[in-house]
Amino acid sequence: MGSPTSYDPHAIEARRQAAWRERGAARTPAVQDDLPHLYIKPSAPFTSGNVHIGHVRSYSIGDAYARFRRARGDQVLFNFGFDAFGLPAELGAIDRGIPPSEWVARCATHMTGQLQRLGFSFDWERTFLSSDPVMYRWSQWLFLTLLEAGLVYRGTGTVDWCDTCQTTLATIQVEDGLCWRCHNPVRLIERPTWYLRISAYVPENDRRLQERADSGKWDEVALASQRFVLGRVDGVEVELSAQDGTKLTVFTPHAEALEQARFVLISPKHPEIDAWADEPQVRERLEELRSGGLERSSRDAAKIPLVDTRRTLPAPAGGASLPVLISPGVDGRFGATAVFGVPEADRTDEVLAERIGALVSEAREGVPPSISGEQPHAKPEPRQAVRYKAEDFSISRQRSWGTPIPIVYCEEHGAVPLPKEQLPVALPLDITPTGTGNPLAELRSFVETTCPLCGGPAERETDTLDCHFDALWLWVPACVPPESREDSLEQILALPDLRHWLPSERVVAGSDSGNFVFDQRIVTKALRDIGPLAFLEDGEPFAGCLFHEMVISEGRKMSKHLGNVVDPDALVERYGADTVRLAVLYAARPQKTLNWSDSAVLRAHRFLTQVWEFTQTRLAAAQQEQGAGESQAAGADGEPIRDTSEHLRLKLAQWTEKGVEKITEDMEGLEMHSAVRNVMRLFDRIKDFEKRVLARQPALGAADDEALFAALSLLAQLLGPFAPHMAEELWISLGKDESAVQTPWPGVSLQEIAA
RNA sequence: GCCCGGGUGGCGGAACGGUAGACGCAAUCGACUUAAAAUCGAUGGCCAUGACGGCAAUUGUGGGUUCGACUCCCACCCCGGGCACCA
Numbered sequence: 001m002g003s004p005t006s007y008d009p010h011a012i013e014a015r016r017q018a019a020w021r022e023r024g025a026a027r028t029p030a031v032q033d034d035l036p037h038l039y040i041k042p043s044a045p046f047t048s049g050n051v052h053i054g055h056v057r058s059y060s061i062g063d064a065y066a067r068f069r070r071a072r073g074d075q076v077l078f079n080f081g082f083d084a085f086g087l088p089a090e091l092g093a094i095d096r097g098i099p100p101s102e103w104v105a106r107c108a109t110h111m112t113g114q115l116q117r118l119g120f121s122f123d124w125e126r127t128f129l130s131s132d133p134v135m136y137r138w139s140q141w142l143f144l145t146l147l148e149a150g151l152v153y154r155g156t157g158t159v160d161w162c163d164t165c166q167t168t169l170a171t172i173q174v175e176d177g178l179c180w181r182c183h184n185p186v187r188l189i190e191r192p193t194w195y196l197r198i199s200a201y202v203p204e205n206d207r208r209l210q211e212r213a214d215s216g217k218w219d220e221v222a223l224a225s226q227r228f229v230l231g232r233v234d235g236v237e238v239e240l241s242a243q244d245g246t247k248l249t250v251f252t253p254h255a256e257a258l259e260q261a262r263f264v265l266i267s268p269k270h271p272e273i274d275a276w277a278d279e280p281q282v283r284e285r286l287e288e289l290r291s292g293g294l295e296r297s298s299r300d301a302a303k304i305p306l307v308d309t310r311r312t313l314p315a316p317a318g319g320a321s322l323p324v325l326i327s328p329g330v331d332g333r334f335g336a337t338a339v340f341g342v343p344e345a346d347r348t349d350e351v352l353a354e355r356i357g358a359l360v361s362e363a364r365e366g367v368p369p370s371i372s373g374e375q376p377h378a379k380p381e382p383r384q385a386v387r388y389k390a391e392d393f394s395i396s397r398q399r400s401w402g403t404p405i406p407i408v409y410c411e412e413h414g415a416v417p418l419p420k421e422q423l424p425v426a427l428p429l430d431i432t433p434t435g436t437g438n439p440l441a442e443l444r445s446f447v448e449t450t451c452p453l454c455g456g457p458a459e460r461e462t463d464t465l466d467c468h469f470d471a472l473w474l475w476v477p478a479c480v481p482p483e484s485r486e487d488s489l490e491q492i493l494a495l496p497d498l499r500h501w502l503p504s505e506r507v508v509a510g511s512d513s514g515n516f517v518f519d520q521r522i523v524t525k526a527l528r529d530i531g532p533l534a535f536l537e538d539g540e541p542f543a544g545c546l547f548h549e550m551v552i553s554e555g556r557k558m559s560k561h562l563g564n565v566v567d568p569d570a571l572v573e574r575y576g577a578d579t580v581r582l583a584v585l586y587a588a589r590p591q592k593t594l595n596w597s598d599s600a601v602l603r604a605h606r607f608l609t610q611v612w613e614f615t616q617t618r619l620a621a622a623q624q625e626q627g628a629g630e631s632q633a634a635g636a637d638g639e640p641i642r643d644t645s646e647h648l649r650l651k652l653a654q655w656t657e658k659g660v661e662k663i664t665e666d667m668e669g670l671e672m673h674s675a676v677r678n679v680m681r682l683f684d685r686i687k688d689f690e691k692r693v694l695a696r697q698p699a700l701g702a703a704d705d706e707a708l709f710a711a712l713s714l715l716a717q718l719l720g721p722f723a724p725h726m727a728e729e730l731w732i733s734l735g736k737d738e739s740a741v742q743t744p745w746p747g748v749s750l751q752e753i754a755a
Numbered sequence: 756g757c758c759c760g761g762g763u764g765g766c767g768g769a770a771c772g773g774u775a776g777a778c779g780c781a782a783u784c785g786a787c788u789u790a791a792a793a794u795c796g797a798u799g800g801c802c803a804u805g806a807c808g809g810c811a812a813u814u815g816u817g818g819g820u821u822c823g824a825c826u827c828c829c830a831c832c833c834c835g836g837g838c839a840c841c842a
Contacts, residue, residue, distance in 0.1 A: 046841085087841055159840060170840040193840095221760095228758075228837095300756045332757075332838075348756080389839095397840065468842050511759095515842070549760080555835065586778095587767080593760070593835080597767040599780035606779090609794090677769090677778075684778095 005616035007609045009576025009726070016725040017119060025742060026121035028481070029075040031500045037075035038505035040066050041542065042122075043513055044083040044474045047107035047129070049092060051114040053551045053558070053566045053584070053596070054510065060581040061548055061590050061672055062508035063120045064721040068667045070121075071720055071745035077501050079123040081474050082108050084131035086467035087170055090401040094435050100401040101429045104131055114569065118577045119725055125482045130470045134486055136403040137424035138477060139470050141489055142523070143194075143395075144406055144417050149530055151200060154415065157193040157394045158290070160186045165436040168398040181435045190290070193463070194396040194405065201522045201539075202388045206230055208521070208540055217506065217544025219670075221591045225514030225547060226521075231389025233334055236382040240264075240313040246275050248313060248324075251387055252340040258382060259317040261340035262349075263356050264324045266309075269336035269391075276309045276324060286326060301351040304329040308356075316340075316380060325356060334387045390518070395469045400431050400439040402464025410451035410458040419452055420489075425460070438462060471516050472523045475504060475541060493532050503536060503543045506670075511547035511591075546670050548590035555595060566596050578723035579605040582676060585722055589673040607680055608726055611719070614687065615712050615730055622705055645693045649707040655685040656711050660746045663718050672722070679718050686711045709734060717743045 020026065029037070042062040045055055066078040084104040092107070093100035108129055115122065128135050146152040160169040162179040168191075173180040209226055212218040235253035242248070250264050266276055268289045277286040285307045307326040314321050322340075329348070330339055343353035396405060404425040406418040418425065428446050431439045440446060441462035451458040477485070479501040480492055492498075507517060525539030533539075550557070553564040571580045583604035588594040659682040666675035686708070693704050700708065716730035720743035731743045 083842090091841095157840085168840075172841060224759080302756080304756090351756090391839085393839070399840090466840080466842075471842075512837085512842080550836085552835080557836070595767070597780075599767050603767095603779050606794095680778075 005613050005620060007612035007726075009578055009608070012729050013117075013119060013577050013725040016728050017116065019728075020119075020121070026078065026123050028077045028079070028123045028126060031496050032075070033496075033500060035075050036073070037077070037500065038069060039077040039479065039501040039503075040069070041475050041478070041504040041507045041509075042078070042080050043507075043509035044080050044130070044471060045111065046086065046088055047082050047084045047092075047104040047111070048088050049107050049110070051111050051118075051568060053568050055115075056118065056568045056580060057551050057584045057594060058508065058510055058548060059115065059118070059120045060584050060722075061546070061670065063122075063581075063724075064585060064672050064675075065506065065508065065667070065670055066121055067721040067724055067742060068745065071717070071742060073744075077123065077479065078121060079126040079478055081128040081130055081135065081478060082111075083467055083471055083474065084108065084129040085136075085402045085464075085470055087172070087399065089131075090399060090433055093401070094433050097432065099429060099432050101131065104129060117572060118568070118581065121724070126478060126480075128477065128485075130467070130474060131401075131427075133424045133426055135477060136427070136470065138473050138489070139403040139465055140406045140423045140425060141420060142473055143403075143465065143469070144420055144423075145530060145532075146196070146523075146526060147417055149526060151197045151526055152395070153195050153197060154192060155195045155392075155394075156190050158188050158190050159398070161189040162186050167436055167438060191398070193394045195392045196395045196469070196519075197392050198390060198519060198522045199388075199392055201525045202230065202390050203386075204525055204539065205390075205518065205521050206232055206386075206388070208538055211538065212540070212545070215543065219546045219591060221511055221549070222507075222514075222517070222545040222547040225511055226518055229390055229514050229518040231335065233387045233389070235385060235387070237385035238316045238380050238382045240316065240380060242311060242313055248272065248276070248338055250313070250316075250338045250340055251334060251385055252342060253334075254340070254342045254345040255382065257342045257345040258340070259315075259319075260342050260344045261315060261317075261322060262343055262353055263341040264313050264322050264338060265327045265330050265341055265352075266324060266338040267330040267334075267336040268326055268328055269331060270338055271336075273326070276311065277307075277326065279310060282307060282309050282326075289326065289328060301329065301348040302355070304352075306352070306355060316382065318379060323356065327352075331391075332389070335389050335391055337387050395466050396461075396463040397466050398438055398462075399464050400433050401427075402467060403427070403470060404440075404464055405461040407461040408449055408451060408458040409461065410454065410456060412456060413451055413453045415461075416451055416453055416458070422452070427464070440464070468516070468519070472520055475520065476502075498533075499535050502533075503541050506544040506546060507542045508546050508548070508670075511549055513547065517542065517545060546590060549588075549593040551584070551594045551596055553596040558596075571601060575601060575605045576608075576725075578726045579608055582608065582722050585672040586676045586680075587673075589671060607683070608723055611683055611715065612726060612730070614683075615716075615733065618705075618708065618712070619733055622709075645696055645701070645704055648689055648692050648696075649703060652685065652689040652707055652711055655689075656682065656714050659685070660714060660718065664745070667721065676722055679715070679722070682711075682718065683715060686715065714746050717746050719743075720745070 040062055043058055045051070062078070066076050070076050082104070089100050089104050093103040096103060112124070112127070116124070130136060143152060160171070160174050162169055162182065162184060164182045164184045165179060169179060169186060174186050177186060178184060179186050209223065209230070212226070213223050233253050235251055236255040236258065237249050237251045238258070239247055239249045248264070248266070252258065252261065266273060268286060273286065277283045289305055289307065304327060309324045309326060311324050312321040313324055330337060333348070341349040341352055341356070343350040404427050406423060406425045408416050408418065410416050428440070428443055431443065433439050447459050447462060449458050449460050450456065476498065479497050480495065481497060484492055484495060509517070520541050521539070524533055524536055524541040527533040528536050528539040551566070552558065553566055556562055556564060558565045568580060579601060583601040584594065586604055587597065587600040659678055663675045663678045666672070666678060689711070690700065690708060693700055713731070713734050713736065716727050716734060719727035719730070724742065727743050
């Protein structure tokens, strides 16, 4: 300890972080189109309280990539905004009995400190909270814009409701059918809600996905998640007419087994469902389904609800006509549509067929289904068809901590959107939610307003936007320079910055972000057609995408309950930020689940310690030689050392050249795990070189020293993206220029970086 | 139930059609130390030796393709994650 050659990460990291702040190392360069530039988009963290090891993984990957690109001379925008609205923040505030605004501010401060201690090179001047009015006015603007375009609409949805607490509950607030707070039974209610019509752009998202794949910048895991969200099912559809003339288009993925269709299932959300539920009994059961009475039952084919409409459709291939049943089981598999049940081709249908057999014969006793519909017409022609599971979703929540929806309800004019000039509708900040009631709706000063059309009394919408909706645009204001942040949205949309930075070159986020990315792709297409993002011709906000998997521990997801949580602060405290960052990169390739193991940290720490001490002791020795005025290294006998190891130096040069090549390739492909391993291997080679030279001669000659330090310099450069603090200190120790933004990548000159 | 990911030494994991177990952790022995920690070195199934070496098993299970399979194909078992108000 204390020796100049020993590795003291805390001192090094404090020094470097101060230097970075001083020179604004992570500041976004001003817009200059002629320079290569890119926007790397990390995920927007929830203001949940603490940075966890999953964040560390995510940002270590993104930061390594950002530093790599900067080191190669690219202009980089790398920053994020906190996703500050939402239930977790509200629950955190309830827990502490403070207003959510206070809680998220506290979280943001604390998490920013943690992230800075880890040395991530975000442009902090551009960081923001989505709960800031200057920011959430964007959500309100987006809401109104999409509403005008018919992409936001009002519908009904079902939610859990607690009669005792007089409030709606999220699924995570319902424990075994009881309210989390008062432990009384919960019931499902229907209430009006706002929907986002993503269905309008789902087919285009599908079409554009192949282009993403062809670009090579979309990782396989990311593509797979987009396909999963899309839920594309290929098959055929047939238009059938019932005896009374009611038509229904029925789909099946089993084109070849159309003749074996035995029944028709129709989703309760099917647009024409009412025509099929005309009998009072059927209607009643459909209502039960819709209000959720049956919906929370098992997804199991043996238990999923089935409602017999007591009607039939002719079979597509002739023969006995098919009973028509309503079942929510359709949605999860094919979306809100109607499908054939083909027991011989489909396992689920086989199970359903047995149940239907009993159901139908019971309900239709005396009316054998086989004679009711001999097909008099020509066979209907099946045609190719596609169905998507992705469907419109609810974007409003009965919560007091969220973006207020810019709608007022006027007795005369009904739901009236506010003019955009009146934005933002401010969220009152003096609310301290307790988990009961609806604080926003109870606040008369917020609710009471006037109708923008007639000036008469009106009430504000008291639902707020789901924070998923905020996330649809969080990547846009990230491109806005801080000084323009408060400008009008028209001004901001006219800035060259958006055109400059968008589309983002790469999203680096957890694989659970599939839905966000999908919906961001949808909204971009909508804004392209509406106008503001017309410059994104393909409607794609992200040119590339890397999804990393999560960090688990002891084979399980981390949870306080299991006691297997890994605390990044404790690791940083013990080993320093460089070690922790290196360890999470080293432990597994991004796309793989990282099963936490201390051995990776120990390995990373030992590696950094060795690199540091090896370099520093060699430097100290070389300086001592120079100080002694020796022009050449000397052996124990005082005889000058002859450089006899030319082939070893050559070999070292080859190794480093090969290593640089390989690591550069790894970094371009965001294979940080492989890059780190290759850096470690290179260090082994460097040590090996010295060892071999010393096996031949008593000490290193001048040319050997030169080769050694050249290799160590390269090593420092290659370490830059992973262990930036130590890399830069080594770089300085080796006599390089400290004024550079950071260690340049091998082969890149400082001029290129400073440009 | 459905969808996705995964099963390799005591442990984390390499290799992803060509010497399985790289690189580590833990362990044991040794060096340094008054001692401990840290660090460094050695060892890694069995047999044998001063040393070279020899022998056997082996990547969840069972099949298959192949000159050759952890790797590709089929079936199964087990584990983890997700499944529409966390988003």
